[in-house]
Amino acid sequence: xxxxxxxxxxxxxxxxxxxxxxxxxxxxxxxxxxxxxxxxxxxxxxxxxxxxxxxxxxxxxxxxxxxxxxxxxxxxxxxxxxxxxxxxxxxxxxxxxxxxxxxxxxxxxxxxxxxxxxxxxxxxxxxxxxxxxxxxxxxxxxxxxxxxxxxxxxxxxxxxxxxxxxxxxxxxxxxxxxxxxxxxxxxxxxxxxxxxxxxxxxxxxxxxxxxxxxxxxxxxxxxxxxxxxxxxxxxxxxxxxxxxxxxxxxxxxxxxxxxxxxxxxxxxxxxxxxxxxxxxxxxxxxxxxxxxxxxxxxxxxxxxxxxxxxxxxxxxxxxxxxxxxxxxxxxxxxxxxxxxxxxxxxxxxxxxxxxxxxxxxxxxxxxxxxxxxxxxxxxxxxxxxxxxxxxxxxxxxxxxxxxxxxxxxx
Numbered sequence: 001x002x003x004x005x006x007x008x009x010x011x012x013x014x015x016x017x018x019x020x021x022x023x024x025x026x027x028x029x030x031x032x033x034x035x036x037x038x039x040x041x042x043x044x045x046x047x048x049x050x051x052x053x054x055x056x057x058x059x060x061x062x063x064x065x066x067x068x069x070x071x072x073x074x075x076x077x078x079x080x081x082x083x084x085x086x087x088x089x090x091x092x093x094x095x096x097x098x099x100x101x102x103x104x105x106x107x108x109x110x111x112x113x114x115x116x117x118x119x120x121x122x123x124x125x126x127x128x129x130x131x132x133x134x135x136x137x138x139x140x141x142x143x144x145x146x147x148x149x150x151x152x153x154x155x156x157x158x159x160x161x162x163x164x165x166x167x168x169x170x171x172x173x174x175x176x177x178x179x180x181x182x183x184x185x186x187x188x189x190x191x192x193x194x195x196x197x198x199x200x201x202x203x204x205x206x207x208x209x210x211x212x213x214x215x216x217x218x219x220x221x222x223x224x225x226x227x228x229x230x231x232x233x234x235x236x237x238x239x240x241x242x243x244x245x246x247x248x249x250x251x252x253x254x255x256x257x258x259x260x261x262x263x264x265x266x267x268x269x270x271x272x273x274x275x276x277x278x279x280x281x282x283x284x285x286x287x288x289x290x291x292x293x294x295x296x297x298x299x300x301x302x303x304x305x306x307x308x309x310x311x312x313x314x315x316x317x318x319x320x321x322x323x324x325x326x327x328x329x330x331x332x333x334x335x336x337x338x339x340x341x342x343x344x345x346x347x348x349x350x351x352x353x354x355x356x357x358x359x360x361x362x363x364x365x366x367x368x369x370x371x372x373x374x375x376x377x378x379x380x381x382x383x384x385x386x387x388x389x390x391x392x393x394x395x396x397x398x399x400x401x402x403x404x405x406x407x408x409x410x
Contacts, residue, residue: 003301005075012072016054016079023048027083039166042089046121055094055119063102064116074304081254092162093118093125096244097171101190104228104237114169114190127241128158128172128191128215135160136375138173138242139182139235142406143217145174145189152176152189152227154197154220162372164200164213167193171241172217173234178403185402186234190226197221207364242374252296252324253369256362257331259290261355265335268354276338285334292327296320318379325370332363 005013026048028041049055057073059065066072080087098118105111117123134140143156154174164170170191177185193200197220202210229237263286266277276282299320335356336343342351346360370376384390397410 009071009075013075013079016076019052019054020079020083023052024083027085029084035166038086039089042086043121045086046090050120056115059099059102063111064119071304089124089163089166090118090121092127093123093167096127096241097125097169099244100171100188100228100237100241103240104188106225106227110190110225123168124163124166126161126164126167126170126193128161128164128170129238129241130160131157132159135371136378138238139186140402141173141175141186143172143174144178145176145187145222147176147224148221150224152187152222152224154189154191154217154222156217158215158217159213160203160371161200161213161215162211164193164215165202165210169193170215171228173238175402176231176234178406179401180232181399182397182402182405183235184232186238187231188228188234188237189222190228191217191220191222195220195222205364207361252328253362253365255358256328257335257355257358259286259293261358262286262289262331262335264354265356265359266338269338282338289327289331289334292323292330296323296327299323318374318382321369321373322376322379325366325376328362328366328369332359332366335359336363 026045046055053066054076056063056065057068057076058070059067061067098115102111102115105114114123118125129138129141131141131143133142141156143154143158145152145154147153152174154172156174158172161170170193171188172191173186173188175185176187179185191198197218199216199218201214201216203212203214204210205212263277266282266286267275269276271279273279277286303320336359339351339353339356342353343356343360345351346357350357350360374382381393385392397405397408400410
């Protein structure tokens, strides 16, 4: 494992650092309270990055990208993460949707219509996959698309769609043939989120936010030109999206507190015997968190080392994601327990303790991280079957028509 930049990587890092420093006036100096302010800040920073050529770093030049290396993208992300950069609005669109669009659009004209304007940040995208009866089992979706001349008519429901309430367009996977096995009857489309028949309903979360949504489709019409890939090849197209999703959500969120914050919180809490950090059981918990954090960091370095030397990374992203989400939950729960009853208080009533709010927010969000981008169970299956070579799960619905499988309750 090589922890050092190559001379070329070091030069690129210096260039990125200099640019961010020269353009940090476009970064917000605080977390914006209103949605409108947050969106405006994200659009301003995205436009500035686009003008400088720091969007689509690894994408082909033919679609407006820079044709750069994965290491260049990693370096830019590392340097950008040191600032309060508002990148969340575009994480799904540019991280997952747009690569799917330029990889599977039926014509260059479609890619040219959507890719450059998304790169500039002028249009926001969402990913419409999960349904009430199809979460981890994506191929079990029931949203239908039926052909009508040169158009398709979509009816159904999606759920847990991040950012749908802020999005202009989305990619939606639908069932176009229920009379073949479930993985073979899917087709994906580009959908206008403002089209007639599209209804977005925000879901109130326990954190108080509403970042996820239900989306309902009632006789929504989509031109066949906006199909992604061949009819019935939606699973293949979806794998492109999922591959990018694993990379986009595989790392620890920049806002998540770490061991340093855990130590500062423990120092600020007094027990009869002294500060919390002086207690052996607290120190043991801090040590466990440190070991997990170091394991995550070193595993990430394995991925970066592979990319830097031109090799294809192994299963590190799947392993890291499982550990990260669990570690965030463990640290958040311990921090709240350490504060006793005060650990349950948020907002104006919360005690003035260092980083407590961040631990509480991280704890609440970590449950979602164990689901988004592949549940723990799915990732464990991937590691078991594709890495360790263990026997696959029994899948009785694999080779029978989807319509028959649903009748049998499979």
